[in-house]
Every structure is written in structure tokens, then in C-alpha cells.
Amino acid sequence: HKTKRSLYPLPPGPRSLPLIGNLLQLGPTTQPHITFTSLSKTYGPIFSLQLGQVTTIVISSQKYAKQVFTNHDLALAGRHEPDAVRVQSHHEWSIAWLPPGPRWRSLRRICTTELFASQRLDSYVSLRKQKVQELLNFINKSAKEGSPVEIGPAAFTTTLNLLSRTIFSTDLAGLNSDSSQEFKKTVEGIMVEAGGPNVSDFYPVLTPLDLQGVRRRMDRFVLVLHRAFDEQIDRRIKNREEGSTAPNDLLDVLLDSNLGAEESEFRQSLKSVFGDLFAAGTDTSSNTVEWAMAELLQNPIKMAKACNELLSVIGPGREMEESNISQLPYLQAVVKETLRLHPPVPFLLPRRAQETVELGGYLIPKNAKLLVNVWAIGRDETIWPDPLKFWPERFLERDIDFKGRDFELIPFGAGRRICPGLPLAYRMVHLMLGSLLHQFEWKLPEEEAKCGVDMSEKFGVTLAMARHVKAVAIPIPGQHIR
Numbered sequence: 001h002k003t004k005r006s007l008y009p010l011p012p013g014p015r016s017l018p019l020i021g022n023l024l025q026l027g028p029t030t031q032p033h034i035t036f037t038s039l040s041k042t043y044g045p046i047f048s049l050q051l052g053q054v055t056t057i058v059i060s061s062q063k064y065a066k067q068v069f070t071n072h073d074l075a076l077a078g079r080h081e082p083d084a085v086r087v088q089s090h091h092e093w094s095i096a097w098l099p100p101g102p103r104w105r106s107l108r109r110i111c112t113t114e115l116f117a118s119q120r121l122d123s124y125v126s127l128r129k130q131k132v133q134e135l136l137n138f139i140n141k142s143a144k145e146g147s148p149v150e151i152g153p154a155a156f157t158t159t160l161n162l163l164s165r166t167i168f169s170t171d172l173a174g175l176n177s178d179s180s181q182e183f184k185k186t187v188e189g190i191m192v193e194a195g196g197p198n199v200s201d202f203y204p205v206l207t208p209l210d211l212q213g214v215r216r217r218m219d220r221f222v223l224v225l226h227r228a229f230d231e232q233i234d235r236r237i238k239n240r241e242e243g244s245t246a247p248n249d250l251l252d253v254l255l256d257s258n259l260g261a262e263e264s265e266f267r268q269s270l271k272s273v274f275g276d277l278f279a280a281g282t283d284t285s286s287n288t289v290e291w292a293m294a295e296l297l298q299n300p301i302k303m304a305k306a307c308n309e310l311l312s313v314i315g316p317g318r319e320m321e322e323s324n325i326s327q328l329p330y331l332q333a334v335v336k337e338t339l340r341l342h343p344p345v346p347f348l349l350p351r352r353a354q355e356t357v358e359l360g361g362y363l364i365p366k367n368a369k370l371l372v373n374v375w376a377i378g379r380d381e382t383i384w385p386d387p388l389k390f391w392p393e394r395f396l397e398r399d400i401d402f403k404g405r406d407f408e409l410i411p412f413g414a415g416r417r418i419c420p421g422l423p424l425a426y427r428m429v430h431l432m433l434g435s436l437l438h439q440f441e442w443k444l445p446e447e448e449a450k451c452g453v454d455m456s457e458k459f460g461v462t463l464a465m466a467r468h469v470k471a472v473a474i475p476i477p478g479q480h481i482r
């Protein structure tokens, strides 16, 4: 370490003040991804900040991202967990926040084989179709009444129930029900508290004081999730004791596996795993559908192109199937373009350097926090011509995918910590978006058509629309909607 420390400098960055470092550069921002993007214009695609006691390195280019995920993937695969996720000891059994040791590997392996393997995903095709059908029926009802729909919340409930059916074999909420909205507010709250600036993260010595009340609020959110999970676990244990047939869903598999936990912490470990899956899987997927619809509603020509492709591949009077996705290049391009401009996790999850490394001639000290600003990479004009324009066609001309090999488009991350839910998210997002476009014509309500859609963002671990987009659905005559 000493040799590296003396050979390489820290990445450039603004001059830091004693004690507070560069906290003033953060300012009162509620949009750190934008602040960090503008700092990268001054200090370059790799820069460093001293945020209180924490040395923070920010990567904003494809070139350095590639080095992080190839040359240094293991050394930089630790997590800098925010204090908020230590509530209820969540981080001790969390796939998202554990360091890459044996416990993380075994939790990740179980989820990958039991939830995300292609065979498992194939066995739930009809379930996903049924949930999407419920979404279409719900929208059809609003369409008949002529009232606009909020696409984000409806897509959220569909994703929530898709997950809860695969994990618990039951729905957690009805479309438009209070419980669904409570769940959505809870997940949004968790994302905002875990992703927002917190003085406890800058000065770990101040953690017990919880000066901003983040832990207090987080505790309330986590309790809502845990109550729902406890109910499911209790019911399943009771059914098992009464000899009912096991549905062999994820809950059954985990109850049999015991996750390598002591008996006293087993329930806690189950709740952490479920918490991760619901928090990481719901908002990210439904936000993608919502951003895509918001962009298409403002780009009627692109909307028509996507609808025409669906009509010519699937045909009128038929429903979209997951097996159609590969025949729909324009729909795929729309999803890629949405993920480029609106990556649901703008900084990926914060990494911790597990050892001191040299990256592009700069020093990344052990324990430094590393943020990869994928929001900035998606808007980098040296990679993307006219980067702020929603232009799916760019992906028809270039063979770029988001599976972690093309470092200019990494909304799911890359390397060993790449999102394990990618294969499920891929199917859910395309199926939901494609079905919405295939079954209805869409237009903006009068006011939004006049004033434009409010595209402002709400920052957290995930990047949501600050105000949900509303749209009026018009059923297409002859389509299969019931």
C-alpha cells in the first residue's frame, strides 16, 4: 500500500477545507447526480472529493468504468453501506449491502438459481402474463370512463404482485388499493432515505446521534415491509404444520435451506432477503416503464413506430407474449434509450475499495467510496450524438446492450455485482411496456398536452419521476382486451 500511495496521486478534485472537506461543494443539493456531473466537467471523468471523513471517488466515463469492472472488479466490489440500511440489522443479511464474502455468495447463488435462472423464469411465464392482463383490465376500466391513468403506480402494483407471486405465491396488494400505494410510498421512502446525503455517512462518529432523523424514518418504513413479510412467513409455517401442500416458491426453498443462519437470526435473514428483492425489483422496473411512456407520449412519431412494430409482429386481436420480445427491435431500442437517459439507479450502489488500487494513474485508497455516475455516462456527448434527445434509433444502428459488456450503457451495473434481477427485469419491462402500447392508443390529458410533461426527477438510490405522468388510454377496436 505504501508503494502505491507514494507513486500515484489521488484523482483531481476541488480544494478541501479542514474538517468538512468538500461538503460545501455538495451544497443544499437534492440532485447529487447533476452536481457530480457538472463537477466532472471541471475536474475530469475521475475526480475525488473529501466528504467529511470519507474519501469519495466519482467515475463519469465509459473508459474508467471499464477499468473498474474489469481490471479491479474484485478489489472494488465492497459496499459502502449507508447508515440507513443498518436499521433492523438489514445489512447483515443483505445481498445488496454485504461485502463479497461467503455469505453474500451463498445468498446470491440461491436467488440466482431459485428466482432468476431461465428455467425458473420460463415456469412463471403464464403468471406474468396474468398479472399484465390485470394491469390492462385496470387501464381499460379507466379508458371506458375517459379518466387519465397514472402509469407509474399501476406498473408498480403489477411488478409488486409479480414478485410476490413468485416469492410467496400470493398477491401483496390490489391494483389501485390503499395497501399497494402504502407499499409504493414505503419503497420510495427507503430509496430516498438510503440514497440521500446523511451527515452520519460523512462522519461515522456521529452515527448514534442520527442528526437528520434518517434512521428514525427508515425504521418506520422497514417495519411496514417486515409486517407484510412476517404475515407471509407465519401463514406458511402454520400451513406446513397443518400438512398443506408446499407451493415450492422462494419462501419454501428458503425455509428448507435455512440460509446458513443461526435459529435466532433466521427470520431476520429471511426478511432482509425479501426486503432486498422487493426494494430493488419494484421501483426500478416500474420507473423504467413510466419514464418510457413519458418520453413516448411527447414523441408521437416514435410512439407510432413502436405501436406499428407491435401490430405487424403480433397482429391485431392477439396479446403480446414474452417470446415476442426478440422480434421487436424497436421496442428493445425504446427500453435501452429510456435506461440511457433515465437510469433507475443513477450511481449504481456505492462501492468500497477493499484494497488500495491504482486506476488510470490515480490512487484509490483502501476503504474509499466509489460512485459510478451512469447518469452522466448516459449523457456523455463524446459517446452519444445529441445526448439529450430521446432517439431509440441510435440503438438500431449500433450493437450495444445493457448486459454489462458495453460500458457506455450499464444501467444494471457490470462485473460480479451486476444486478442479479436483470433477466426478470428484462422480461417484465418489455412485456408491460409492449402490452400497454399494443392494446391502447395513448394521449396526454389536455393540460399536459398544452404545458408539456413535467420530467423533473426525485433523487434517491433510485431516480423516480418527481410527479407521476398521467395519460389517457383509448382502447384499440378489435384488440383482445376483456
Ligand code: HEM
Residues within 6 Å of the ligand: 095, 096, 097, 108, 163, 276, 277, 278, 280, 281, 282, 284, 285, 288, 343, 344, 345, 348, 349, 350, 411, 412, 413, 414, 416, 417, 418, 419, 420, 421, 422, 424, 425, 429
Ligand atoms: C429495470 C430494472 C432494474 C434495474 C435498472 C436494476 C439496476 C440495478 C443496479 C444498478 C444494481 C447495482 C449494481 C452495482 O452496484 O454494480 C442492482 C443491484 C441489485 N438488484 Fe437490480 N435492477 C433492476 C431490477 C431488479 C429486480 C427485478 C430485482 C429482483 C427482483 C433486482 C435485484 C437486485 C439485487 C438483489 C441487487 C444487489 C446485487 C448485489 O449487490 O450483489 N433488481 N440493480
